Amino acid sequence: MSKNTQRIALTALLVTASLLAACTQEQQNKISRDIQNWTGTNGVLEVYAGDKLVRRFLKVDKISTALGTDDKAPRAYRYGYGVLDENLNRVADPDEKKVYFEVSDYSNTVFFENPR
Template identity: 55%
Template sequence: MKRVLLAVIVAFFIAGCTQETQNKLGRAIVNWTGTNGVLEIYSGGKVIKRIMGIDKISTAYGTDDNRPRPYRYGYGYMDMNLDGVLQKEEKRKKIYFEFSDYATQYLFYEHP
């Protein structure tokens, strides 16, 4: 009975939140639980870079004007041989990456 009551209270709380608040809660849960994202960069229709183990990709914001910038950034592991599996040596160093919203052909997805 207590579980049902708790579930009803949580449901009413979430339903009473604005859409933006619900989105923030969802992002907070994803950030807490983590994901296993993969970013593939394409050139000429072929994958030229693959970064794996990404927990999130963020939008850059200006320091002075706090406006969104036209690029994204994050942290992950470079799949050097593009085989879709992180080898021991590839897991040793996490890298920082950036890519343009306008000029970069990319695909970001969660690794199964």
């Protein structure tokens, strides 16, 4: 790499770091979520009724916040796509299909990256 290319790369890195440092914590979190949404994850979403697991979705790549059509205000639910783990065995069996789901902000859910 030439010295000129190194200087340009270093300058770009310093400018990016300065811009991020000037962002509020909420703006930094949004940037992080946008990057995660772009890269995707191998997530698991579990839905509980009290202390009992009632639904599990596997291979969830992202969960999005619903926005109003006209006012663009966030709605009180999240949505996404994942494989419905009907038998709750934490394996996406061949007969289990990818489905669309919605979960309320008020539901008892846990979302995490699949450790497998």
